[in-house]
Amino acid sequence: xxAPTAENFSAETIxxxxxxxxxxxxxxxxxxxxxxxxxxxxxxxxxxxxSGKIWRAYSxxxxxxxxxxxxxxxxxxxxxxxxxxxxxxxxDTLLLDQKPNGFFTADRLPDGCELWLLAxxxxxxxxxSILQQPELWARxxxxxxxHAVREAGDLAYTDEIAAxxxxxxxxxxxxxxxxxxxVTRDAPHGMLNARIPxxxxxxxxxxxxxxxxxxxxxxxxxxxxPKMVADTFRTLxxxxxxxxxxxxxxxxxxxxxx
Ligand SMILES: Cc1cc2nc3c(=O)[nH]c(=O)nc-3n(C[C@H](O)[C@H](O)[C@H](O)COP(=O)(O)OP(=O)(O)OC[C@H]3O[C@@H](n4cnc5c(N)ncnc54)[C@H](O)[C@@H]3O)c2cc1C
Ligand SMILES: NC(=O)c1ccc[n+]([C@@H]2O[C@H](COP(=O)([O-])OP(=O)(O)OC[C@H]3O[C@@H](n4cnc5c(N)ncnc54)[C@H](OP(=O)(O)O)[C@@H]3O)[C@@H](O)[C@H]2O)c1
Numbered sequence: 561x562x563a564p565t566a567e568n569f570s571a572e573t574i575x576x577x578x579x580x581x582x583x584x585x586x587x588x589x590x591x592x593x594x595x596x597x598x599x600x601x602x603x604x605x606x607x608x609x610x611s612g613k614i615w616r617a618y619s620x621x622x623x624x625x626x627x628x629x630x631x632x633x634x635x636x637x638x639x640x641x642x643x644x645x646x647x648x649x650x651x652d653t654l655l656l657d658q659k660p661n662g663f664f665t666a667d668r669l670p671d672g673c674e675l676w677l678l679a680x681x682x683x684x685x686x687x688x689s690i691l692q693q694p695e696l697w698a699r700x701x702x703x704x705x706x707h708a709v710r711e712a713g714d715l716a717y718t719d720e721i722a723a724x725x726x727x728x729x730x731x732x733x734x735x736x737x738x739x740x741x742x743v744t745r746d747a748p749h750g751m752l753n754a755r756i757p758x759x760x761x762x763x764x765x766x767x768x769x770x771x772x773x774x775x776x777x778x779x780x781x782x783x784x785x786p787k788m789v790a791d792t793f794r795t796l797x798x799x800x801x802x803x804x805x806x807x808x809x810x811x812x813x814x815x816x817x818x
Contacts, residue, residue: 569606572656574648575628580716583635584682585646586621588628589654597624597660598667599689600781600815605631606655607644613655616641619685619783619815620660623692629656632685632716664783664815666690666699668804672811673777675700678756678792680708683784683817688717690781691724697733700779704769708742708756708788715741740768756788757795775800779811786816 572589579585589605597603602619622630635642648654664686666675675696677687684707690696697703709715718741725734740752747753752768759765766773780796782789793803793814802810 568658569604569655570658571653572629574650574652574654577648577650581713584633584714584716585635586630586632586716587645587648588622588630589656591627591629592656592658595629595656595658595660598665599624599691599693600665600686601660601662602664602686603629603631603660604657605641606657607641608655609644614641614644615655615657617661619662619664619682619689621685621688623689632682632688634682662815664781664813666693666696666781666813668806668813669779669781669811670804670809671699672779673700674702674704674771674773674779676773676778676780677703677705678708678780678782678784679706680756680784680788681710681714681817683788683815684717686783686815687781688720691737692727694729697730697736701736702738702769702771703736704738704740704771706740706742706756706765708744708784710743710745712743712746712748712751715743738769738771740765755791757791760792760795760799773799775811780813782812782814784817786818789814789816 570592576588602617604615605618606613606615618631621632635646721739725737742752782792801812803812804810
């Protein structure tokens with residue numbers, strides 16, 4: 561990833577951290593007043609080290625109106641960035657590239673009846689911000705959030721997802737959200753336990769959501785493990801869906817999680 565130049569980043573303060581498990585953490589940093597983003601976009605966060613600065617992309621979790629920026633991160637053993645991130649505490653500094661980036665936004669999809677938000681791991685992050693847009697709740701009749709993880713302990717943000725349904729700004733539409741957790745290793749009894757493409761192919765995802773997939777009505781956002789993104793995209797292509805582009809609207813937008 562291209563490093564921002566010295567003029568275009570700010571030093572921000574870590575305000576809050578939450579450790580979900582050995583390998584997952586969330587944190588908030590102070591937000592410059594002029595840092596404006598569209599939900600689904602990512603920020604570049606930086607850390608100073610002896611050999612210069614190291615930058616990594618992170619999707620915003622927080623709402624555009626929150627006074628802070630929240631992020632949800634994997635902790636990769638020996639990861640260049642996250643092994644340092646893991647040690648940071650409230651009051652420490654993180655660098656923030658001034659400009660948000662990316663095109664993984666719901667406005668790239670044409671209207672439809674059902675919006676499927678498909679994530680593995682920290683690919684959940686952009687959806688937590690995307691789901692904070694009142695207009696999104698009005699646009700679709702159903703919104704299905706699918707979060708696939710290795711182990712049940714990786715299912716972060718379950719309380720926050722449940723609370724989204726009660727939000728006063730879209731309370732009238734709260735019933736539209738269906739949350740479908742998937743655990744691929746040692747799944748608790750009754751929980752979906754296969755990879756997303758397989759769940760699409762054998763009809764279990766539709767059954768879990770109580771909805772039918774059709775190119776006419778279904779729209780998809782896909783984010784997470786790049787292999788999952790590629791495999792899910794291929795599965796949907798074979799079923800007659802296509803990538804949504806500016807000049808040729810389709811049913812799918814996607815983003816690789818690394
Ligand atoms: C557009 C974009 C948005 C991103 N948003 C997020 C985000 O919101 N949260 C987040 O944790 N990461 C996100 N990433 C990945 C992030 O930039 C870092 O790669 C990650 O935090 C690990 O950094 P690292 O230097 O420790 O390890 P790296 O050297 O960057 O990665 C080492 C290896 O760890 C694995 N890996 C990297 N990221 C992940 C991940 N998120 N989940 C599982 N395995 C991973 C891969 O196998 C990778 O090869 C995003 C990447 C891109 C391109
Ligand atoms: N700090 C620690 O203690 C610790 C411990 C363990 C791992 N890690 C790190 O965590 C990272 C893994 O994180 P993660 O579990 O969030 O991410 P992940 O490996 O991407 O797994 C997340 C989900 O994506 C699924 N998936 C993977 N490939 C897929 C594909 N081609 N199609 C559909 N689904 C697919 C996985 O299913 P499957 O289960 O079937 O693969 C799993 O359900 C690694 O980088 C590892 O180094 C850290």
